[in-house]
Amino acid sequence: MNQPQSLNNSFTVLPAIDLRGGQVVRLMQGDLNRQTQYKNTPAETAERWISTGTPWLHVINLDGAFSSEDQASQEALQDILSVTQKLGTQIQFGGGIRSMQIIERAMQMGVQRVILGTIVTQQPDFLAQALKVWGSERIAVSLDTRNGMVQTHGWQESTPLKVIPFAKQLADQGLKWLIHTDIAKDGLLNGPNLKATHELAQESGLSVIVSGGVETIDDVRQANDHVLAGVIVGKALYEEKISVDELRYYINSLGGN
Numbered sequence: 001m002n003q004p005q006s007l008n009n010s011f012t013v014l015p016a017i018d019l020r021g022g023q024v025v026r027l028m029q030g031d032l033n034r035q036t037q038y039k040n041t042p043a044e045t046a047e048r049w050i051s052t053g054t055p056w057l058h059v060i061n062l063d064g065a066f067s068s069e070d071q072a073s074q075e076a077l078q079d080i081l082s083v084t085q086k087l088g089t090q091i092q093f094g095g096g097i098r099s100m101q102i103i104e105r106a107m108q109m110g111v112q113r114v115i116l117g118t119i120v121t122q123q124p125d126f127l128a129q130a131l132k133v134w135g136s137e138r139i140a141v142s143l144d145t146r147n148g149m150v151q152t153h154g155w156q157e158s159t160p161l162k163v164i165p166f167a168k169q170l171a172d173q174g175l176k177w178l179i180h181t182d183i184a185k186d187g188l189l190n191g192p193n194l195k196a197t198h199e200l201a202q203e204s205g206l207s208v209i210v211s212g213g214v215e216t217i218d219d220v221r222q223a224n225d226h227v228l229a230g231v232i233v234g235k236a237l238y239e240e241k242i243s244v245d246e247l248r249y250y251i252n253s254l255g256g257n
Helices: 042-050 071-087 100-109 118-122 126-134 163-172 194-204 217-225 244-253
Strands: 012-020 023-028 031-037 056-061 090-094 113-116 139-146 149-152 157-162 177-182 207-211 230-233
Touching (some): 012 042, 100 113, 113 126, 126 139, 177 194, 194 217, 217 244
Parallel strands (some): 012 056, 012 230, 207 230
Antiparallel strands (some): 023 031
16 A cells, blocks of 8 residues: 655645536535535636646536536536636536536537436446546546445435445446545535545545545645545535645645646
């Protein structure tokens, strides 16, 4: 097993932007009834997070994830892309990506990496098909878990799939990038589940990005120390538990991703 390192130069911090009805929001543990809406527009939010020096933003279309009308959030994504394309930042985008046509539309809009979720549990051949068309750098899978079991449909439905064996199956299909969210941690600002995510990375051999629960810059450092590929930071930035300046300083210390 690899030993934790004090500095992982391939480590990436991805500020999150969650879209619902074209607005920037955060949900607590994926619950639509526990939503906070923020006043800044999606484009303004993107500019603010890009000012940290991050090379990537993590953008989720919650309307798509919950199978709601998502025209407003698609327009918000385009606004974000207008900013990122100007400033040279890349977007990792997910939420309701359940057909090859939707992937193609996102790629044509300018998204660099598309995140698959529910579809990979429902259609076993879909991931291999997507990887064949777009390659392993442009396709990621998000495994959202509760008590080690994979959840789907915006965290609303349980599956009988255990996360580590399932992740190994995805790796066998050629997957490289995996995003792991422990739902019990999401939006609570009490630290991510780094132990489980580290084990997932080690056992699967995938490049795993941890999401959910980041509260302080120390949580970000700890994710790096656990030899993960990256960390997604959401509510901690919106609630200013981590300041833009603090995150900028840390990203600069990584020496370029």
